[in-house]
Amino acid sequence: MSPENLDRNLPQFSLKQVKKIVADLYRIDGEYKELNCERDISYRIRTGSDQAYIVKISNAADSEGVVDFQVKALKHIVEQDSDMQVPRVIPTKDDKSFDWVQSDSGDRHMIRILTYVKGDTMDNTPAAFNHQTRYNIGRMVGRLTRSLRNFYHPYAGSNVHLWDMSHCLELRPYIEYLPDASTRDLCNLILDHAESFVLPKLKKTRWQVVHHDAHPDNVLVDPENPTRVVGVIDFGDMLFGPVLADLVAASDSFDDDTGPLEALCSTAAGFDSSFPLEENEIDLAYDMMLICLLVNTVIIGARDALSDGSEKVHIENTGRYARMLERLWAIKREEAIDQLRRACRFPVYSARNEGDEVFPDRTNKLLAKRKATIGDAWYFYDKPLNFTRSEGPWLYTADGKAFLDAYNNVQQMGHGNPHIATAIARQAAAINVNTRYICDIVAEYAERLTAELPNHLNACFFVNSGSEANDVALQIAKFATGNTGALIMEDAYHGITETTMHLSPEILEPHDNVVCLQAPDMYRGPFANAPDAAGKYAADADRAIAELASCGYKPALYMVDTALCSNGVLMAPDNYFNLVAQKVKNAGGLVVADEVQSGLGRLGNMWGFKAQALEHVDVVTMGKPVANGFPLGVVITSRELLNGFSREIDLFSTFGGNPVACAAGMALLDEIERRDLVKKSRDLGDYFRYRLRRLADKQPLIGDVRGKGMMIGLEFVIDRENKTRASEQTSRLIELMKEECVLVSEAGPKNVLKIRPNFSWEREHVDLFVTTLNLCLSKL
Numbered sequence: 001m002s003p004e005n006l007d008r009n010l011p012q013f014s015l016k017q018v019k020k021i022v023a024d025l026y027r028i029d030g031e032y033k034e035l036n037c038e039r040d041i042s043y044r045i046r047t048g049s050d051q052a053y054i055v056k057i058s059n060a061a062d063s064e065g066v067v068d069f070q071v072k073a074l075k076h077i078v079e080q081d082s083d084m085q086v087p088r089v090i091p092t093k094d095d096k097s098f099d100w101v102q103s104d105s106g107d108r109h110m111i112r113i114l115t116y117v118k119g120d121t122m123d124n125t126p127a128a129f130n131h132q133t134r135y136n137i138g139r140m141v142g143r144l145t146r147s148l149r150n151f152y153h154p155y156a157g158s159n160v161h162l163w164d165m166s167h168c169l170e171l172r173p174y175i176e177y178l179p180d181a182s183t184r185d186l187c188n189l190i191l192d193h194a195e196s197f198v199l200p201k202l203k204k205t206r207w208q209v210v211h212h213d214a215h216p217d218n219v220l221v222d223p224e225n226p227t228r229v230v231g232v233i234d235f236g237d238m239l240f241g242p243v244l245a246d247l248v249a250a251s252d253s254f255d256d257d258t259g260p261l262e263a264l265c266s267t268a269a270g271f272d273s274s275f276p277l278e279e280n281e282i283d284l285a286y287d288m289m290l291i292c293l294l295v296n297t298v299i300i301g302a303r304d305a306l307s308d309g310s311e312k313v314h315i316e317n318t319g320r321y322a323r324m325l326e327r328l329w330a331i332k333r334e335e336a337i338d339q340l341r342r343a344c345r346f347p348v349y350s351a352r353n354e355g356d357e358v359f360p361d362r363t364n365k366l367l368a369k370r371k372a373t374i375g376d377a378w379y380f381y382d383k384p385l386n387f388t389r390s391e392g393p394w395l396y397t398a399d400g401k402a403f404l405d406a407y408n409n410v411q412q413m414g415h416g417n418p419h420i421a422t423a424i425a426r427q428a429a430a431i432n433v434n435t436r437y438i439c440d441i442v443a444e445y446a447e448r449l450t451a452e453l454p455n456h457l458n459a460c461f462f463v464n465s466g467s468e469a470n471d472v473a474l475q476i477a478k479f480a481t482g483n484t485g486a487l488i489m490e491d492a493y494h495g496i497t498e499t500t501m502h503l504s505p506e507i508l509e510p511h512d513n514v515v516c517l518q519a520p521d522m523y524r525g526p527f528a529n530a531p532d533a534a535g536k537y538a539a540d541a542d543r544a545i546a547e548l549a550s551c552g553y554k555p556a557l558y559m560v561d562t563a564l565c566s567n568g569v570l571m572a573p574d575n576y577f578n579l580v581a582q583k584v585k586n587a588g589g590l591v592v593a594d595e596v597q598s599g600l601g602r603l604g605n606m607w608g609f610k611a612q613a614l615e616h617v618d619v620v621t622m623g624k625p626v627a628n629g630f631p632l633g634v635v636i637t638s639r640e641l642l643n644g645f646s647r648e649i650d651l652f653s654t655f656g657g658n659p660v661a662c663a664a665g666m667a668l669l670d671e672i673e674r675r676d677l678v679k680k681s682r683d684l685g686d687y688f689r690y691r692l693r694r695l696a697d698k699q700p701l702i703g704d705v706r707g708k709g710m711m712i713g714l715e716f717v718i719d720r721e722n723k724t725r726a727s728e729q730t731s732r733l734i735e736l737m738k739e740e741c742v743l744v745s746e747a748g749p750k751n752v753l754k755i756r757p758n759f760s761w762e763r764e765h766v767d768l769f770v771t772t773l774n775l776c777l778s779k780l
């Protein structure tokens, strides 16, 4: 490879010649000042009217496409973003965007005139070298890149030049001209890294027409206020390339105080604010910055080494790029990615695709920090898991290891559901104010949520959690009935607030105004095989009502999770819930269906109480899955009741039913409808139980398989005859399953697995679960 490719071959025109051409073609005259260009010649012309222009005469090697590409791009940018301070094209007197002229040597060149954009170059403004300006440069260049995203020109792929970062490998032959051996070694290392790692990944990022050259000499700032970025100039290096090239070129604003990574982070934050970066871009920004510095190091260094002094120097070789290259290379990639992600508020890095780098495990460090800052709050497993990503049925740790999630019932429509995530982001970007204002989506959501409920359940009050919903439900029941007692199931869990804690015997012994009903256990309960089990279990409500009365209370409500999840996912006998409800009604109480576990298709019906054939409920409460993980709780009752209660106490919840939560809830309903997920819950749940029952043929520990839809209870017993609870085996099994990357947990009585897959599961996931369960049971 010869060094000729580095030659600039500047056009040969005297100032006098240029002045004459400009006067002839543009009728413009004024005071000329030569500007420093790499391959063109260029002057600033100040006219008497205080107007200024730039005249450019292109390199003889440039084809018409180069200039046409630039003038059309400039027009396009202004069309897209009329405030963008980029040069405007001045037509010739014959209304051409450019024209052809000939030098004395006979070479033909294109000439064009652009408006002079006011402002000082950042390079000439020492006060501009600060974080704020860098952020604003990123913001401005992001706008520029954004305005070019729908620009096409046939020449865009032909503007071949040395600075093209995506062609950096072509600079390898020039490295040998660099005088310093360690710089040469480093450049070769970085090109190796580019070849094997960066460039293949770069192909998967966004490409479009990019400016590619917003370094401090091409960025203009307001001399009065150097943090204000007022323009971007010089479109000569524009080409079809990666969006990242624009970001890293604009980050060439470091100095000895502020290293390249710091400059890159500030610029990336600004860029991201006007043209959001994508995840694969932020993780490659550090590597592209290395390439950007390498390109500068090699071209400037090799040109300097090869110069015979006959041509004016384009960029002086101060050794700065080589120094910065070393400085950036010394920073660990993990650290750089972490800083860049923080700058743009991306979630933490996680290896997701094959070949992605895996960084050392941070779980212990995070655990220590968690303990120091949020105390000993409950976490799962002796050796806890640090999940960083999720998708459908899967949770992933930072090393990319996938865990099949059969436990978490909040993300009922699948982890990271894209439709719901997008709806949240779009609504958050549009408006999110409290419900004392009228926002379209709130009432629309309430209407849709109640559409399939019995007519009298027609009004929603929105809160932020299941606990809050149950708390409000109890208040409504007390208001409506004038009573203060409550009936709940033994081992029930209804929430964390002061009131709902006392409705949660799973956690706390209730006060004497709350009485628990015996769980209708059809596997091991006293009436499991009785002919009228429903009646017999329901009779316990008479006892409970009498017990309340003996303490001077009447029931305000009977609150029930009809999935009986915390009782070990029991299946009550037919008509049990109706019989209890009737008794409660007769005693003057309301029936509240706590649908936190059972709602939204979990039991193979949109509503849990309907799946369990409970005919009349007065109030429905919802939480957890209702917005697929976005905090939302709902109380649904009759309009009359809600209005009466709300007038009494000026009912209001600041966050409850905010438009973002409602957008999430609405998108969730879209998913249920469009993908027929209630039916899927029914069918896949049946298949799951079928597979488990078959497994029971060879695994004697399995005592009972029960449930409805995608709510499954799997009870383990040491011997089937006596149904002795296999509690210790169950907790060992849960750990073994975790070792095999399957997440599941026990329900109330410790010997029951509650299996609650989300609705993105398919049969293959059920099969994987059953195979793993078989393996782990065999290891016990």
Ligand code: PMP
Residues within 6 Å of the ligand: 465, 466, 467, 468, 470, 493, 494, 495, 496, 561, 594, 596, 597, 623, 624
């Ligand atoms: N009710 C039931 C049946 C629940 O399972 C839970 C949570 N496990 C709650 C209420 C409380 O919901 P949250 O944690 O959202 O307050």
